[in-house]
Amino acid sequence: MNNEETFYQAMRRQGVTRRSFLKYCSLAATSLGLGAGMAPKIAWALENKPRIPVVWIHGLECTCCTESFIRSAHPLAKDVILSLISLDYDDTLMAAAGTQAEEVFEDIITQYNGKYILAVEGNPPLGEQGMFCISSGRPFIEKLKRAAAGASAIIAWGTCASWGCVQAA
Incomplete structure (x- = not known):
């Protein structure tokens, strides 16, 4: 976890x-409709604020969002993961597994409480007390609630998270 590194x-x-960085900041300000006068503030934030940790968890899903992401040509997944965001936990993409992965998950949500972004791919089944999707020996809904409680923002990633997809049928 390299969360102290800034975007710059x-x-x-x-x-x-x-020079290219400052052009990027100007384009970002203009693209967001903020005007060129905001470019110095964007540059300052990118130079001084550390990258925000991202926790990406998976419930009932078809994994097509992850598959599409890792097969994208521009930007390459490696560039996004290693340079653009601080993807600290994703049980599909990370090297750790099992107990080691869950320790990483617990460390992140504890150490960065209120300071991480939670991306949720898939949905939590609610029937039968959530027993249709088990993560780390517990219903996924428990993991989702635990992670959501300390997140600064939550992203419902894809159709499975937003509408249930085939699993909701």
Whole structure:
């Protein structure tokens, strides 16, 4: 977990020049409809604020969002994961598994309580006390509630998370 690195440091590590970085900030401000006057504030934030940890969890899903993400050509998944965001937990993409992965999950939601983004791919089954989707020996809904309680933002990632997809049929 390299959460102390800023976006600017990650961009510099990728070979982005200061001039290109400032152009990026100007384009970002303009694209967001903020005007060019906000570019210095965007630059300051990207230079000084650490990247926010992302916790990506999976409930009942078809995994097509993850599959689409890792097969994208631009940007490449490796660039997003290693340089753009701080993806600290994703049980599909991370090297750790089992107990080790769950320790990472617990460490992140404890250490960064109120400071991480939760991305949820898939949905929590509610029937039979959530027993149709088990994660770490417990119903997924418990993991979701635990992670959601300390998240600064929650993203419902894809159709499965938003509408239930085939699992809701």
